[in-house]
Amino acid sequence: MSKSAIIIGATSGIGKALAEVLAGQGYRLGLTGRRLPLLQEIKESLAAEVFIEQMDVADVPETEEKFKTLIEKMGPIDLVIISAGIGHLNSKLDPSLEIKTIETNVSGFVVIADVAFMHFQTQGKGHLVGISSIAALRGSALAPAYSASKAFVSNYMEGLRLKALKANLDITVTDVRPGFVDTPMTQGQSMFWVAPAEKAAVQIWQAIKAKKVCVYITRRWRLIAWLMRIMPNWIYGKI
Numbered sequence: 739m740s741k742s743a744i745i746i747g748a749t750s751g752i753g754k755a756l757a758e759v760l761a762g763q764g765y766r767l768g769l770t771g772r773r774l775p776l777l778q779e780i781k782e783s784l785a786a787e788v789f790i791e792q793m794d795v796a797d798v799p800e801t802e803e804k805f806k807t808l809i810e811k812m813g814p815i816d817l818v819i820i821s822a823g824i825g826h827l828n829s830k831l832d833p834s835l836e837i838k839t840i841e842t843n844v845s846g847f848v849v850i851a852d853v854a855f856m857h858f859q860t861q862g863k864g865h866l867v868g869i870s871s872i873a874a875l876r877g878s879a880l881a882p883a884y885s886a887s888k889a890f891v892s893n894y895m896e897g898l899r900l901k902a903l904k905a906n907l908d909i910t911v912t913d914v915r916p917g918f919v920d921t922p923m924t925q926g927q928s929m930f931w932v933a934p935a936e937k938a939a940v941q942i943w944q945a946i947k948a949k950k951v952c953v954y955i956t957r958r959w960r961l962i963a964w965l966m967r968i969m970p971n972w973i974y975g976k977i
């Protein structure tokens with residue numbers, strides 16, 4: 739029987755590119771996002787069995803219900819990828835933008851990750867993948883909530899990985915940390931070492947196959963990660 743995967747945030751960018759890669763690998767797919775017409779368009783474009791579900795992850799109670807229903811409809815799920823996320827450059831510290839980021843990237847992430855983990859625990863195995871960011875490693879003056887939300891995502895995944903380990907569960911948790919990827923989210927930003935979404939998706943798929951704990955996308959962003967970790971505050975503050 740084909741493997742089944744659900745991608746949260748599959749209407750554009752990295753999530754959409756991952757849907758294309760997984761369809762090519764013979765997966766049955768569950769795809770979600772807020773934009774229903776895009777979900778329908780993607781479903782028609784893929785040569786795979788595709789289930790779609792419109793959901794706004796910032797609405798936690800509705801997301802919990804809809805995600806559980808999608809799992810019931812599809813049957814046992816092997817892989818859940820959480821790509822849904824937003825980021826705002828917020829130099830004026832508009833609290834509503836910061837809070838919206840937290841609702842989507844933190845609360846939305848937690849509800850999906852928890853339901854997926856419990857589903858995997860019940861069925862005895864599974865793989866959870868969260869798209870965090872290189873931004874998880876340090877604070878950001880331009881987008882404080884975004885980098886803090888990604889630190890939460892990476893740390894939360896470590897917690898779930900330890901929970902699986904301590905209970906001796908066959909559950910893999912992969913923390914994906916992209917650098918810059920060319921997607922609607924990054925339009926108009928000044929960037930370097932930018933990867934096309936398709937290349938990022940192929941490298942994420944390779945990390946999934948290898949059951950990696952943590953991966954930088956593209957691979958050379960490991961170097962930036964290392965620099966970010968060792969850089970003293972007085973240098974980091976001048977960048």
Ligand SMILES: NC(=O)c1ccc[n+]([C@@H]2O[C@H](COP(=O)([O-])OP(=O)(O)OC[C@H]3O[C@@H](n4cnc5c(N)ncnc54)[C@H](OP(=O)(O)O)[C@@H]3O)[C@@H](O)[C@H]2O)c1
Nearest residue numbers: 747749750751752771772773794795822823918919921923
């Ligand atoms: N691009 C980069 O350089 C980069 C770097 C590091 C990390 N990332 C992370 O990669 C992930 C994917 O981003 P991307 O670059 O592919 O951006 P994108 O093209 O804007 O895709 C974001 C996806 O998230 C979904 N989404 C956003 N808010 C949602 C909500 N409230 N409820 C449900 N779905 C929601 C969007 O779908 P709808 O709008 O249809 O809801 C869309 O499918 C994000 O978590 C982002 O933080 C990106």
